[in-house]
Amino acid sequence: MSFLSRIMVLKSQAHFSAGVYNRFGGPSAGVAIEGSRKRKSGQAKSRVGLLILGFMGVYVVIGGRLVEYAMKDQEVVSSILPPDRLMASRPDILDRNGEVLATDIRTVSLFAEPNKIVDVDEAVEKLATVLPELDVRDTYKKLSVKTSHFAWLRRQLTPKQQSQILALGIPGIGFRPEKRRFYPGGPTAAHILGYVNIDNRGVAGMEKFIDDQGLADLASVGMTSDQPLEPVRLSIDLRVQNIVRDAVVNAVNNFQSKGAGAAVIDVHTGEVLGMASAPDFDPNNPQEGAKEGWLNRMTNGTFEMGSTFKTFSLAMALDSGKVKMSDTFDASKPIYIGGFTIHDFHGQRRWLTVPEIFQYSSNIGTARVIDLVGIDSQKDYLTKLGLLTKMQTELPEVKMPSQPRVWKKINSITISFGHGVSTTALQTGMAAAALVNGGKLIEPTFLPRTREQADQIAKQVLKKSTSDEVRYLLDFNGYKGSGRVARVPGFGVGSKTGTADKVVNGRYSSTLNFNSFIAAFPIDNPRYAVITFCDEPKTGEKQYGGTLSAGTAGPIARDIIRRAAPILGIEPKFGEGGSALLVSY
Numbered sequence: 001m002s003f004l005s006r007i008m009v010l011k012s013q014a015h016f017s018a019g020v021y022n023r024f025g026g027p028s029a030g031v032a033i034e035g036s037r038k039r040k041s042g043q044a045k046s047r048v049g050l051l052i053l054g055f056m057g058v059y060v061v062i063g064g065r066l067v068e069y070a071m072k073d074q075e076v077v078s079s080i081l082p083p084d085r086l087m088a089s090r091p092d093i094l095d096r097n098g099e100v101l102a103t104d105i106r107t108v109s110l111f112a113e114p115n116k117i118v119d120v121d122e123a124v125e126k127l128a129t130v131l132p133e134l135d136v137r138d139t140y141k142k143l144s145v146k147t148s149h150f151a152w153l154r155r156q157l158t159p160k161q162q163s164q165i166l167a168l169g170i171p172g173i174g175f176r177p178e179k180r181r182f183y184p185g186g187p188t189a190a191h192i193l194g195y196v197n198i199d200n201r202g203v204a205g206m207e208k209f210i211d212d213q214g215l216a217d218l219a220s221v222g223m224t225s226d227q228p229l230e231p232v233r234l235s236i237d238l239r240v241q242n243i244v245r246d247a248v249v250n251a252v253n254n255f256q257s258k259g260a261g262a263a264v265i266d267v268h269t270g271e272v273l274g275m276a277s278a279p280d281f282d283p284n285n286p287q288e289g290a291k292e293g294w295l296n297r298m299t300n301g302t303f304e305m306g307s308t309f310k311t312f313s314l315a316m317a318l319d320s321g322k323v324k325m326s327d328t329f330d331a332s333k334p335i336y337i338g339g340f341t342i343h344d345f346h347g348q349r350r351w352l353t354v355p356e357i358f359q360y361s362s363n364i365g366t367a368r369v370i371d372l373v374g375i376d377s378q379k380d381y382l383t384k385l386g387l388l389t390k391m392q393t394e395l396p397e398v399k400m401p402s403q404p405r406v407w408k409k410i411n412s413i414t415i416s417f418g419h420g421v422s423t424t425a426l427q428t429g430m431a432a433a434a435l436v437n438g439g440k441l442i443e444p445t446f447l448p449r450t451r452e453q454a455d456q457i458a459k460q461v462l463k464k465s466t467s468d469e470v471r472y473l474l475d476f477n478g479y480k481g482s483g484r485v486a487r488v489p490g491f492g493v494g495s496k497t498g499t500a501d502k503v504v505n506g507r508y509s510s511t512l513n514f515n516s517f518i519a520a521f522p523i524d525n526p527r528y529a530v531i532t533f534c535d536e537p538k539t540g541e542k543q544y545g546g547t548l549s550a551g552t553a554g555p556i557a558r559d560i561i562r563r564a565a566p567i568l569g570i571e572p573k574f575g576e577g578g579s580a581l582l583v584s585y
Contacts, residue, residue, distance in 0.1 A: 024055050028382040035279065057446055078459055090181065090200060091210065093193060096273075096448060097236040102193055102207070102283075104200070105182045108162050108175040109155040114148040116172030123170050127153070130164040138486035155198050156180045158475045181207075183283045189241050191296040192234070192275060192395070192446060193289045195283035202427045203286075204294070206446060207235065209394045230384060235271035235448050240264055243563045244274035247556045248532075252278045255537035255552050261425050262556055263534040265519065267433040267455040270442035273528070274428065276565070300397040302422035303533065305516045306434070306498030306549065307361045309418035313370050314358060315435055316381035319466040322372045323355050338410045342367055345499075351510070358473045359481040360495065363417045370416035384461040385434060386441055391427040399424055415561040419508075425516065429531030432518040434461055435470045436494070436526040475523045485520055485554035488562045490572025494523035495557065497549035502536065512536050517553035522570060 059257045091101040117123050128134050131154060155178075157165075162175060183189075194205020200374045202211035210232060244262050253258040263275040277297040281289020292360040295301060317323035328351045335342040346360050357365035370378055382388050390400045401423040404411045414420040427445055432440040439462030442454050460469075474494030479481045483495030498516040501508040520526040532553045534540075534551045540551030567573075 001433050011431040023464060039159055050513075054211060057130055074398050088204075089179065089229050090196070090215070092206075093206060093210075094231050094233045095236045095241070096233065097237065098233070099238045100184055101168050101189055101221065101234065101236070102181060102183050104179045106177065107156045107158075107180045110153045110157055110162075110165065110178055111141055111174055111204045111277055112153050113174070113477055114143045114145050114151055117143050120290055121142050121528045122174070126170055127165065127173075130161055130168070131281050139140035152532040153248055174387050181283075185238070185242075185278045186284060187282045187289075187293075188235060188238070188245055189276075190243075190280045190283050190289075190293070191277050192236060192272075192299065192396075193283055195281075195286040202399060204396060205296075206232070206326055212396070221433075233448055234446050235266075235273060236275075236380050236446065236569070237273045240564050241276070243560055244278075244569075245276040245278075248276045248278040249280075249557050249561045250559075251534050251552065253539075255534055255540050255547075257538070257552070258293075258536040259297050260532075260534045260556065262530065262560060263298060263429050264560065265427055265429055265433050265444065265529045265531070267437040267526050267529050268442075268451050269449045270430065270433070270444050272426075272444055272446050273568070274560075288528050296395070296397045297535070299391070299395055300399045300424070301394070302424055303514045303516070303535070304419050304422050304500040305425075305428050306500030306505075307513065307561070308387070308428065308496050308498035308516045308518050309416065309421070310358065310361060310366050310498075311374075311470065311474070311496050311518065312382065312387070313378075313386060313416040314354060314429060315462060315466055315470050316378065317369045317373050318354070318382070319462050320373055321497050323354065323369055323381045325469055325472075325585045328353050329357065329365045329447045331357070331362045331364040333364075335367055335413070336365055337413065338408075342413060355473060359396060359477055360498070361417075361482060366416045367413045368413060375409070378412055379407055381414075381461075382421070384441070384459070385431040386427055386443075387421065387423050387431055391424060391430070391444065392424075394446050401427070417496055425533050428516065429518065432520065432531065433529040434519045435467060436474065436523070437467065439467045444461050449568050464561075471520070471526065474520060478519070478523065482545075482550045483519070483554070485541070485550045486517070486558040486561065486567065488521075488558060490574050491526055491561060491565045491570055491575065492522035493519050493561055494521070494526075495519035496555070497550040497554060512548055513549075515547075515549035515553040517549055519557045519561065521565060522573070526567060527570065528565075530557045532560070 036556060090104055092100055095101055120140060123143060124136055124140050127139065128136060134154070139153060144155070165173065179200055180199055183193060192205055194207040195203055195455040197203050202208035239582065244264060248260040248262050251257060259278060260276040264273045265271070266273060275298055279289065279292045281293030318325070330347050331344060331352045342363055344360070344362050344364050347360070348360055352360065352362055352365045357369065363454065388401055388403055391398050403421045411420050430444050439460055440458035441461045442458045471494060476498060477496055478487050478494045483493070486493050486495050492496050496518050500514045501510065502512040502514050514533065514535050515537065516531070519530040521528060534552035536557065537547045537552045540546045540548065541555055542551065544550040544554060
């Protein structure tokens with residue numbers, strides 16, 4: 001069939017279809033059929049939509065109930081702290097050489113779901129076999145509240161205790177993981193490190209300082225994690241810290257004293273390399289030391305420092321230019337003023353040079369010197385030396401010094417030899433460091449600080465020439481005066497003693513002393529300063545004065561320098577006579 005023939009056949013078929021279409025009703029019949037189909041399709045879609053809406057409603061109800069139960073359980077269980085916060089990490093604390101001072105360890109705590117406890121009496125009896133110190137009455141009360149879904153029973157168990165409790169098989173008893181702070185050295189650096197509470201939050205010392213820098217804020221909004229944090233490195237040298245604590249603890253025991261303290265300070269950076277106060281406490285169990293041990297007597301206790309203040313009085317007199325080293329002052333007889341009598345404990349009853357006033361610790365001579373300085377200048381110098389204002393450092397426990405509201409002449413005189421102004425031991429040590437480092441006052445720090453960083457914040461409070469003269473006085477006293485007790489061969493120790501009568505019921509006691517001692521070494525080029533004290537000693541080294549400073553606070557400094565100087569890299573220099581400084585004046 002040709003192409004044209006095929007076309008004709010297709011045309012004829014098309015005409016036939018059209019005829020049939022017209023025969024059975026044409027266009028109107030097609031419209032009726034199409035309408036019927038649309039109605040049936042709409043009804044089916046409506047039924048499917050209703051079915052979908054029904055299923056969605058059921059699932060919404062189920063989901064809502066699940067969310068409600070989840071929120072309810074979390075609210076009850078997290079009445080103390082949610083699990084992620086119980087496991088939140090604190091940064092390790094290290095000494096300057098990387099030795100660990102504080103770290104986190106994993107532990108578990110015991111809790112109960114009272115609503116699931118079958119037999120309360122049996123549960124309490126079984127738990128008491130593993131935890132004999134358990135408060136039975138309190139535990140019974142907690143477990144008897146059947147509407148309760150959660151109750152802590154004991155925080156921070158040992159692995160052995162956890163294993164033993166698991167073996168008891170008590171329904172409704174469980175464990176939650178958390179972290180506990182651990183201090184490997186125990187009480188070695190207690191007052192520097194501080195401690196944390198049961199929820200691993202800093203309460204005192206550098207632990208609280210770390211929280212105050214933002215860690216506590218992060219914890220409060222749940223932004224902490226259980227991942228290790230960058231360690232915090234301190235200025236403390238653990239070796240020196242051990243030596244310092246040994247010395248003060250021995251002083252409390254050997255001298256039967258109420259307390260003792262000491263610190264080793266880098267005079268050029270202000271870094272504290274070791275500091276201890278006794279009695280102290282174990283930060284792993286701080287509650288045991290709550291009565292006496294919590295008080296950091298080095299920074300949070302203020303005391304009249306006695307004759308160590310004569311160092312500052314002579315320094316300000318020399319720095320003012322009103323007094324020279326060669327000047328002499330009448331110390332032949334007591335001074336009577338305002339109903340008070342100023343006399344010398346080791347009176348020479350003659351005119352004394354400035355070095356002799358220092359050597360014999362003359363109250364009369366110091367009073368004569370300070371009279372030339374004047375009250376206003378005296379107050380100004382002590383303020384510049386940081387002795388009348390609150391010390392700025394990282395430790396939260398810092399007490400404000402006290403001073404007279406109105407400075408009269410009698411106040412000026414007594415303050416010149418260490419009575420009438422109370423300061424902390426550490427800030428006294430920092431002022432002493434300024435006297436020997438060229439005259440620069442540097443605030444103390446428990447964090448690493450370079451000499452360049454220290455120079456940027458240092459305040460020049462004395463002339464360098466005055467600092468040189470003070471070093472001579474300290475060396476002179478350490479060689480010929482009361483500081484001989486701390487003269488460690490080879491290390492050139494310059495020092496000054498201070499014995500202050502304590503105030504009891506508003507009057508100075510004749511039997512109770514607060515003894516302080518400042519030292520610097522090597523005195524020809526000082527690198528370190530030492531401040532020590534001994535509070536209310538009942539005995540002491542008799543050959544150096546018994547209960548006075550030379551027999552109590554002095555030996556603490558001697559023992560620290562003897563053991564710590566080699567560790568700090570000080571090479572001993574042995575020779576005849578005293579220091580090279582002694583021939584320069």
